Structure formats: C-alpha cells, structure tokens
Amino acid sequence: MGPHPYGWWIVLHIVLFVFWLGGDLGVYYSSRFVLKPELAPASRATALNIMSGLDLGPKITLVLFLPSGVTLMAMDPHGANIGGHEIFVWPLVVLTWLFAFGWLAATIVDHRTHGRFPWVRRTDWTIRITLILALFGTAAYTFFAAEPFGVTTEPKWLAGKVFFYALAIACGLGIRLTLRPFGPAFGALMQHGSTPETESALKRSIDGCLPYVFGIWGSVLVAAVLGVLKPGANL
Numbered sequence: 325m326g327p328h329p330y331g332w333w334i335v336l337h338i339v340l341f342v343f344w345l346g347g348d349l350g351v352y353y354s355s356r357f358v359l360k361p362e363l364a365p366a367s368r369a370t371a372l373n374i375m376s377g378l379d380l381g382p383k384i385t386l387v388l389f390l391p392s393g394v395t396l397m398a399m400d401p402h403g404a405n406i407g408g409h410e411i412f413v414w415p416l417v418v419l420t421w422l423f424a425f426g427w428l429a430a431t432i433v434d435h436r437t438h439g440r441f442p443w444v445r446r447t448d449w450t451i452r453i454t455l456i457l458a459l460f461g462t463a464a465y466t467f468f469a470a471e472p473f474g475v476t477t478e479p480k481w482l483a484g485k486v487f488f489y490a491l492a493i494a495c496g497l498g499i500r501l502t503l504r505p506f507g508p509a510f511g512a513l514m515q516h517g518s519t520p521e522t523e524s525a526l527k528r529s530i531d532g533c534l535p536y537v538f539g540i541w542g543s544v545l546v547a548a549v550l551g552v553l554k555p556g557a558n559l
Contacts, residue, residue: 330399337392340385341548345541347381352537354378355530358510361518369514376435382540383431386496389489390455391417391424411473427451438507452493459490478558485550488543495543498536505529 357363357371398412430448439445466472467483509525516522 330396333392333396333399337389337396337551338548340388340392341544344382344385344389345544347378347385348537348540348544350378351375351382359523359527359530361523365514365517372510380432380435383435383496384428386493387424387428387431391421393485393489394420449497452497456490456494456497459486459493463487463490476558478556480556481550481554485547488547488550492540492543492547495536495539498539499533502532502536503529 354371354375358368358375360368363371394412395417398410398414398417427448430444430451433441434444434448437444463483463486465483466486467480472479472483505525506529509522509529512519512522513526
C-alpha cells in the first residue's frame with residue numbers, strides 16, 4: 325500500500341513552512357543591500373526588485389497555511405466535534421480552499437501592483453484583521469476549555485500553533501505600516517540621488533520592521549515545533 329494521504333498533507337504543511345521562513349530570510353538579506361549608500365541607485369533598485377520578488381513567496385505560504393491546516397484537522401482521527409458531529413467536514417474544507425484562493429489572488433494582485441487598486445488592498449486588510457481576531461479568539465478558547473470542540477486529547481499545542489499563526493499575520497501588517505514612508509523615500513533616491521535625509525528615511529523604514537520580522541520568524545518556528553512535537557497531547 326502507498327503512503328496515507330494524511331502524510332502528504334503533512335509534507336505540504338512542512339514545505340510551506342520551509343518556503344515561508346526561507347523566503348523571509350532572503351528578503352531580509354537583500355534589504356541590507358537596499359540600504360547601502362555606497363551602491364549606485366540602479367544597483368539598489370535591482371536589490372529592491374530581488375527583495376520584492378522574494379517577498380511574494382512568504383505571502384503565498386502565509387495564505388496557504390490556513391487551508392492546509394484545516395485539511396489536516398479534517399483528516400485527524402482526533403478531530404473536533406460538537407454533539408457527535410464533526411466540525412471540519414469536507415464541504416467546509418473545500419470552502420476554506422476556495423476562500424484561500426480568493427484571498428491569495430487579492431494578495432498577489434496587491435503585491436504586483438504595489439497597491440494600485442485600493443479596493444484590493446482594503447479587501448486583503450479586512451481579511452487579515454478578521455482572521456487575526458478570529459484566530460486569537462479560537463486559540464484562547466482551545467487553550468482554556470477543558471475539551472475544546474469536543475476534543476479530549478489536550479490540544480493546547482494546537483491553541484499555541486493557532487496563536488502564533490495569528491501573531492505572524494499581525495506582524496506582517498506591522499511591517500506594512502512601518503514601510504509606508506519607504507516608497508516616497510526610495511522614489512526621492514531614484515530622482516535626486518542619495519542625501520542624508522533620504523538615507524535616514526530609508527533606514528528608519530526598513531530597520532523599523534526588524535522587530536516584526538523577528539516576530540514572524542519566531543512565530544513560524546514555534547508553530548512548527550508545536551505542530552511536530554504536540555507537547556502535552558494525550559494521543
């Protein structure tokens with residue numbers, strides 16, 4: 325017999341983790357070249373293009389983490405149920421994937437057009453803020469309830485994983501807010517060359533994101549550890 329499909333979905337989840345963290349590391353590394361005043365503006369623009377291209381990978385994996393996680397919960401033999409009825413039934417899984425593909429389309433369009441369509445950006449922000457609130461609430465319930473959603477295996481590890489996934493999404497929004505002055509500053513660099521004011525604005529924008537970047541790295545790593553080791557679970 326071949327491997328159980330559940331194993332392949334776990335592999336997908338791990339691959340998403342690898343691409344998320346690896347892509348983020350590439351974004352961070354290339355951002356260091358964007359900040360180098362000794363480089364010609366054209367070279368810094370090339371570094372920015374590389375940084376932007378790499379940044380799309382983590383954005384895609386962040387979105388796909390949601391439906392792949394829901395799929396794993398639907399296939400788990402210890403799955404959630406209320407009154408003897410499973411919560412994560414396959415119609416819900418399909419709807420989650422359809423929702424995720426719609427969210428993914430908005431994410432890619434917003435990334436490639438750099439916010440040229442405000443309604444797309446608003447849609448993406450609305451989805452992310454709604455998810456952050458819903459996931460934090462779900463994590464709190466799963467952690468404090470004796471048998472959350474009828475699960476009797478002490479799934480506090482899952483509460484932690486959901487919490488850190490929500491935290492990673494929130495850190496991503498923090499990065500977007502912090503980077504708002506970056507575009508005008510980089511435009512000034514391209515038009516007028518390097519000045520102390522421009523360099524200061526660029527550095528403040530990119531380095532101001534570092535706490536959020538480290539927050540994402542930590543959240544993704546902790547979520548991966550919780551998902552693999554499932555500490556405290558009674559399986």
